[in-house]
Amino acid sequence: MSHDFLQINDLRVSFPTDDGVVRAVSGLTLSVGRGETLAIVGESGSGKSVTAQAIMGLLNPLATEIDGRILLDGVDLLACDPEHRRSMRGSAMAMIFQDPLSSLHPFYRVGDQLIEAVRIHQDVTKKEARTQAIDGLRRVGIPDPERRVDDYPHQLSGGMRQRVMIAMALINGPQLLIADEPTTALDVTVQAQITDLMMDLQQQTGTTMIVITHDLGVVAEMADHVCVMYGGRVVEYGTTDAVYYRPSMPYTRGLLASVPRLDGAYDEHLDPIPGNPPSLIRPPSGCVFHPRCREREAVPGDLCSTVEPDLVTAGPDHRARCHLLTEGTP
């Protein structure tokens, strides 16, 4: 297995606030193989975006405490020189954000924003950079790129803007692309186009991809592996098939049950997970999910509320963090 292109070991991210320390990510360990697509799913506040920004180095160092190791192709991102890390942003690794309108600078032409991205990392003339920008726009399926390159973001539709963001992220041929909810802010019809585009481009370029989403449809379509996060922890990890067909953690089961299915019965009701996401300042004792868990009766004693379960093997290439797997009564 080539599970070593991106390796995250025991990542801890916390933000000191007036109310206490927010532990956004608590001991996250992950790896992504070269050319693979990993989906990170979870509800708001589960730590998925923070993890992505920690990889990219976009968290404000003055307001954040980061611990652990993030190895990208052998380079320790948290330990290396900040200047070296900056030079890797946009070239070795790139990122696409949720809202393409607010993510593009409203005052600059899209072409100029692309040209800027090219010229940070490549020693080329403005003219060559412009040619690359136009090619980049053509590659993401923007019609008439020679003209569109001089448009301002407000002159483009939402889907077009996200295509521009993708073009900008890919323009220096990054080995790792992180997409943070790339389709959430788009119309449903456009969502599918963007998902297809990203998959096409990945096949062409072989870029390793991390897709952060709460759209389980996107996950099923794009991802090789899925990582389910809850309360700043990985609670389940495995191949997409394994996690979809044999979810081994009650939270994952709840997540899957709360998605409407086209093949479901007409009068079938959705089954939401009760309760609210946990406080990251004072997380619940034991298993972070236990206050909302509907299956904890199956675990003897008060194990769930006192001891935090480890990530244990739930099958081939499949791990989950649940006492049911070790202590549960079938």
Add this chain to the structure above:
Amino acid sequence: MAAYIIRRVLIMLLLLLLLTLIVFVLFSLLPADVARLTCGKICTDQTIELNRIRLGLDKSVFEQYWLFLSALFVGRTYGIGDGAIVCEAPCLGWSFTKSEPVLELILQRLPTTIFLALGAFVLFLVGGVLLGVYSALKRGGWQDRTITSVALIGYSLPSFFFGLVVIYFVIIRWQVLPFPQYEHPWDDPVQFLQTMILPWLVLAILYAAFYTRLTRSQMLETLGEDYIRTARAKGLPERTVIRKHALRAGLTPIVTAAGLDLAGLLGGAIILEAVFSLPGLGGLAISSVVNPDQAILVGITLVTATFIIVANLIVDILYAVIDPRVRVA
């Protein structure tokens, strides 16, 4: 873009016309009897009446307004015969206390005021923006706290008090600088600088305080924007992120404030000019109040208001230059 500018210029011309009307009506509503004020030392009822006719005050308000407005383009003659006073176009009125055209008086004073305004403007804008950016970048640190508190003090100081304190220490106690004695820079550049440095600094400190606070809050707001995160994700050096992406986006309200402040200063920093005895528009305005001369006051009011209107036009055009979304509006 061209259509935008043309539309703005047309609106401005309309506003200027409206402005002359408002200023004229306001001043004609004042209880002061201009005919009496300008009739000279020996004032009989008869001379006042003659004066009233000479000034056109016997005509209706509309006719007077028309005379005033047309004087701007074709000039105006007060009285008839040998004693007539000719005020050539563009005539902004005639000062009978100083026996000079009002425009002439204003133009004599204007350079001083422009030098004062521009010097202070450059100082407070550069200083305020730099301090504001620095403060925002060091948010919550001791540098930020120091700058913010000093700015608050500077913001709340009255200019006459601050000016007098500075004069007392720098000129009287420590004798670092001679007493202010204004000379035009082309006559005596050293004397000019020695006179202007204190009023520049005083004005700059008072205004910079405001710009520091404004820039700081603008920067903090824009630094939280998504496109700033995108700029960082591209791998831009932090310096470029701040300069090219954050500062430009936070600039719009600063441009508005700066344009209006500059226009206001060009109308004369009335109190400060008096404190430093600078022969500018502010001093002229004060002397025309103390020694009543309505023609001058009308002229200064019009000129000052024109500055504000023109500044608004420039600000509007700058908006469109800075923010492409404005151009379509």
